[in-house]
Amino acid sequence: MGKIIAIANQKGGVGKTTTAVNLAAWLAIMGKRVLLVDNDPQANATSGLGINKNNLQLSIYEVLIENKPVEKIWQRTSIENLLILPSSVRLAGAEVELVGITEREMLLKKCLDPAKEKFHYIIIDCPPSLGLLTINGLTAADALIIPIQCEYYALEGLGQLISTVQLVKKRLNPALEIEGVILTMFDGRTNLSIQVADEVKKYFKSKVYKAIVPRNVRLSEAPSHGKPVMLYDKRSRGAEVYQELAKEILSAGGGK
Amino acid sequence: MGKIIAIANQKGGVGKTTTAVNLAAWLAIMGKRVLLVDNDPQANATSGLGINKNNLQLSIYEVLIENKPVEKIWQRTSIENLLILPSSVRLAGAEVELVGITEREMLLKKCLDPAKEKFHYIIIDCPPSLGLLTINGLTAADALIIPIQCEYYALEGLGQLISTVQLVKKRLNPALEIEGVILTMFDGRTNLSIQVADEVKKYFKSKVYKAIVPRNVRLSEAPSHGKPVMLYDKRSRGAEVYQELAKEILSAGGGK
C-alpha cells in the first residue's frame, strides 16, 4: 500500500516544489513507483518535469472539480517509475469553487485513495497558503514533510502551520503525522542560517532530517531545462543532498 | 490625494514583503506620510516593522470582516511618518469567509478610500496567491508594483498574474495600472539571473525599474530585528537600492 506524503508550508518560496520534484525523482530512480501530484495553480512541479502546463486538456482541476478519474489524467515523465498528475491555470479558480462543494476538504483524498495500491509513494506539492487546496493535500496525506527555508520570515509561520495540521488531524485526517522537516537554502556563511537551523532543531528535534539542502544554483537552473536536478547535474551538491533525503525517507520505512 | 500601490505576485518568496516594508520606510523617511497595509495572513510586514502579531486585538481582519474603521486600527511604527495596518492569524480564515459577502472584492477599497487624503502613499503587501485577499488589494489599488525574483519558476507565473490584473481592471478597477516591475534577488554571478532579467526587460520594457535589488543578506537579517533595512544597516547595498527605488517612484510622480 502506497504512502501519501504532502509537502506543505504556507510561506512562499521555501523549496516545496524543489523538494517535491527532486524527492519524487530520486525515489523513482531508486526503483519505487511514484506519483507526483501538482496541487498548486502555479504548476511549477509540472513544468519542473518538462511538461507544458499551457497545452493540458486534463489536469488535477478536472479530478477535483469534474470528478474525472486520476488514472485517465496522470502522465509519464522522463523518469521511468515517475508519473505526474499535472496542474493547470484552471486550478486558480478552485479555491473559490471548492467552497460550495460538500466534503470539499476530502475531494483529493477520495481521488487518490484508489490509486494508493498502484504506487509506493504519492507526493503532493502544495501551494503557498493554508486554503482549501492545501487542506485537501493534508487530508489526503498519511504524512507531511515541511520544508523550512533558513530565513527569519520562514520561522514566523510555523505556529500557524502546526495548528492547521492539528486541526486537520482532529477533524479530517486522524492518521496525519509530521514525517519530517527539511532545512532548505542553508548558507553556512551567514549567522542567520545557522541561528534558524538551530531554532528548528530545538523545536522539531529528531524530526529534522540529517540532510540539509544548501543554497545551490544547480537546483534553480534545473527547472528551466524541465529536469529534476539529478538529470541536469548529477554531481551537484543539490542532487546529492536530495538523494540523501530520499535514502533517509526509505530507511525510516517511509517514516521518521 | 494619496496613491494606493499594491505589491503583488502569486509566486512565493519573491520579495513582496521585503519590497513593501523597505519602500514604505524610505518614502516615510523622505517626508511622505505612508500607510503600510499588511494584507497577508502570514503578517510578515507586521513583524518586519517590529510589531508582535500574536498580541493584536485589532487588525486588518476586523477591518475587512467586521467593518471596523481603519483609523481605529492602524498603529505607529518606529518611523515617524509610517503607520501600519497590521495583520493577524485571524486573516487566514478570511479567504473562505469573504466568499459569502456581497461585493467581497471591494471591501478593502471601501475601507481605504476614506483614508487616501490622510496619506501620500498607501502600500499594500499581498499574500502569495491570486485569491480574494490579493483581488481586494488589486481592486483597492491605483497602481501595482510586481517584484520578480531572478529565477526560472518566478517567470512562469507572470502570465497568470497579468491576466488576473487585466480581469480586475475590466470588471472591478478600471484605474489599475502596472506602475512598475522590480527585479529582486539578482545574483550577477549566475547566468540564470542574467537571463531572467533580460527576459523581464524584453517583456516589460520601460516599466522595469532601474534599481535592481541584489541578493543581500542584510535584507534577510533586518526583519529578525523588527526593522526596515535602513534602520538595521543603512550603508548596506540592500538599503541603498531600496532608496533608489523610492526615488524612482517619487520622481515619476508616483507613476512610471
Ligand SMILES: Nc1ncnc2c1ncn2[C@@H]1O[C@H](COP(=O)(O)OP(=O)(O)OP(=O)(O)O)[C@@H](O)[C@H]1O
Ligand atoms: N537549495 C536551493 N538553492 C538554490 N535555489 C533554490 C533552492 N531550492 C529552491 N531554489 C529556488 O528557489 C525558488 C523557490 O523554490 P520553490 O519554488 O521550490 O519554492 P516553493 O516553496 O515551492 O515556492 P511557492 O511557495 O511559490 O510554491 C525557486 O526558484 C527554486 O528554483
Ligand SMILES: Nc1ncnc2c1ncn2[C@@H]1O[C@H](COP(=O)(O)OP(=O)(O)OP(=O)(O)O)[C@@H](O)[C@H]1O
Ligand atoms: N534581495 C534579497 N536578498 C536576500 N534575501 C532577501 C532579499 N529579498 C528578500 N529576501 C529574503 O527572502 C525571503 C523571501 O522574501 P519575502 O518574504 O519578502 O518574499 P514574499 O514574496 O513576501 O514571500 P511570500 O510569498 O511568502 O509573501 C525572506 O526571508 C527575505 O528576508
Ligand SMILES: [Mg+2]
Ligand atoms: Mg511551489
Ligand SMILES: [Mg+2]
Ligand atoms: Mg510576503
